[in-house]
Amino acid sequence: MTSTGPVSDIAQAELIESVSAIVGREHCLSEPAELFVYGSDGLTLDPRLPSLVVLPGSTEEVSRVVRACRAAGRCFVPRGAGTGLSGGAHPLDDSVVISCTRMASILSVDAENRLAVVEPGVVNADLSAAVGPLQLFYAPDPSSQQACTIGGNVAENAGGPHTLKYGTTSHHVVAIEMVLPDGSITRLGSACGFAPGFDLVGAVVGSEGTFGIVTEITVKLTAIPECTETALVIFEDVPSACLLVGSIIRSGMVPAALEVVDQRTIAAVEASVYAAGLPLDAGAVLIVELDGARCELPDQMRRVREMAAIAGAREVSIARDAEERTHFWRARKGAFGAMGRLAPDLYVHDAVVPRARLPEVLGAICEIGDRYGLKLSNVFHAGDGNLHPNISFDRRNAEELERVIAAGREMLELCVKVGGVLTGEHGVGVEKRDYMGLLFNDADLDAMLRLRAAFNPDGVCNPGKMIPTTRACMEANPKARGYDAVPIR
């Protein structure tokens, strides 16, 4: 029942009326100027105006809005803060955007059991701030954590710099309440982290809003470590920084973060308001963050220093206090903002390769960027092998945009060729949907469609995402894929 053409004025007016009766007219946006900001998430290459934006305030309202959309024959797209970078919240097919930002309450905090129950619109960093006085924090820390919502993090299985030690969102979600695409409300998982049967919570986290709309999330909280030590290690080149990363991983340590900033990024950062005093002639900077018990970190940091020397580090600085630690992180966290000075647009790529292949892959990626005449810089989660080649460009220049796209595809092909994957934390969305065939064959994608179809059988929830379009068409037409004989109970 996906929409196939422009929505008639009458149908639109009827939907506005029915949805307004549920959420209030002030929470139903329909003017082009209001809709504009909902036309894309952080991937701004191909924005599409939604036909309507609805901001429900409760699970019950989400359920009723979904039913209203279905009754009107309209698809819908769940949305958090819109900070995603793969187009997961793009409103394709004249979809109605259902934004969860009004559902922003921390419903409960259970310090004894280290759990919190939150609505999807709670901003990631706000949860850590709220539980900080209890010496707890919410571990997933995507770079957008000051703005992104936990509902969006669940959709994308968001990671961040500290994923290396603490894992992605999936490691921290134990139960969810969600509105399925038929409007029904279901609860999956349990607060204790176990539910008999299939791990449906695990399947939903990272499903990019294509299984339904998550309306309540029970998350694990983590104790703030007793001690944190941060080192800034300066190298002549990226391969040497990667050498140290490999040495640390092999040594048995599990650092909280291992983040590399390359020379091109250093130059951009130092020319910006995020300047951190990094030497402009450095080839790469590696941030090593260790956390844990106070008694174990001095020896670990001593070992890091020794390994850094062997890897050819030019300089190792250890943060003396929290202020200096923040200073060290400025270059890393300010990188994307700094790149705003280089060009009007920034394409933040995201791919993962085996850690041991980082040096050669980074070299090849720079070569690709140079060959296409692009402004390329690299900031990456080296401990996870998670690359973020960033291309600064101007999308008004169609010819340059074509080069950006072509170079991006070549980079992804390279990563897959060495055993890597298309995305480590941004998701597939529309951005990489048509590249899925680089990694998966038809049977693999078909299995994914079987999973999606169990939740979203007619494809009304967030259409056109993750699976290449030709397959999604088959999904909407069971006879085309021979599933019509499959008994669905």
Add this chain to the structure above:
Amino acid sequence: MTGSDEPSAASELSSLSGSGFERLGPSGLPAGGSISHRLEPESGEAIAESLKILQAHEEPVLVAGGMTKLESMNPVRDTRILLSCRGLSGIDELDAEDGVVRARSGTPLAEMAAAADRAGWLLPLDPPGEGGTLGGALATGMCGPRRRGFGAVRECVLGLETVLGSGERTRCGARVVKNVTGYDMAKLYVGSFGTLAVIEGAWLRLQPKPRSTRSLALSPSRGDEPFALALEAARRTSARAVALVSADLASSEPGLGPTPELDARWKLMVEFSGDEAVTREDAEWLGGRGPSVPLGPEAIDALGGLQASKEERTLRARIHLLPSALRIVCERLQQAGLRLVVYPEPAVIYAFFEPEAGADPSWLPAKLAVIEEVTARLAAPWVVESLPAWGYAAHDVFMGGFATPLMETLKGRFDPGRILNRGCLIGVL
């Protein structure tokens, strides 16, 4: 092959190259089953072709690895053929640089652990009992005593190769340690007891080998609240295994090592691992909380043995709950005569009962009713891990669970003929 119980698929399976199809002799029958034949395919292709034949003949199979956890699922229904994954064995690759390993489903876990150890890494899987295979560990998702340090089974799975019930070979995930490319299919398969797909092979993430390990047993002081102490121990930086064992159980299991005070109600067993400085500090902290004795790692291993005990008369149940509810639940279960092993975080209680020889069979529903009553109040999910053989006919081992419509739909989509481990998970799956 001859005989009236011959599956109609037998001739096709016999002629299928590499299927390893054979009739079992009387000694080869898995306990409690109606299994008369075995498939032991040598390759993923052979599994896929076998499943296509079985689906066409509507012939269900019992999918198994080391057959060490059959008592922890419902007996399969209408099933005559065992599909053993033991024929798919071997480590394809162990990348010591990256700390990842790829192995075939039937690879013994002991072989994988030894290989990881030789390469300077640790295999973070310790399903209860011995003789398990990689595929079995992933299919059951069951954890042993080191769950606190190793994490859940699903957390070390990077990628899977599977054969769906419908016979398609598929792959999900990859060898890298971070990945959100496509749906997280591995989460769906791990712990599904082989009801959706046959696991053919897997990429796993290894853990760093700790530089130091210290294990000790402690008798909580009389003024100390044992559950609070156990939870505090579990939240120490280097805690890898923390368990409270009720005194009646501790005294009857010599494998659990010495007990500092024999008249204490609980025995706290702890294993710390990590850097030397932190394990020393944590062990000293714990040693200051009561009389303690050092333990060998085998005592911690013995906890896993308890979780896999197969005494014919024994009931073993596993209850998942919040740490804050441990005390009240344990008190009630002990009042009912159950012996306990308690893991404080993630909070799990293993409850055991072994009746006197010749006891009236009514003991079983009575004990199950106690567990049901105490867990229902807390909405705590629980499963039966082992029953006397006569108990399976009357009780679903996933008593604290229910199959949602979503689960039933998934079963139909991945295993449309419902031939994989029919009925073993929550009765209908």
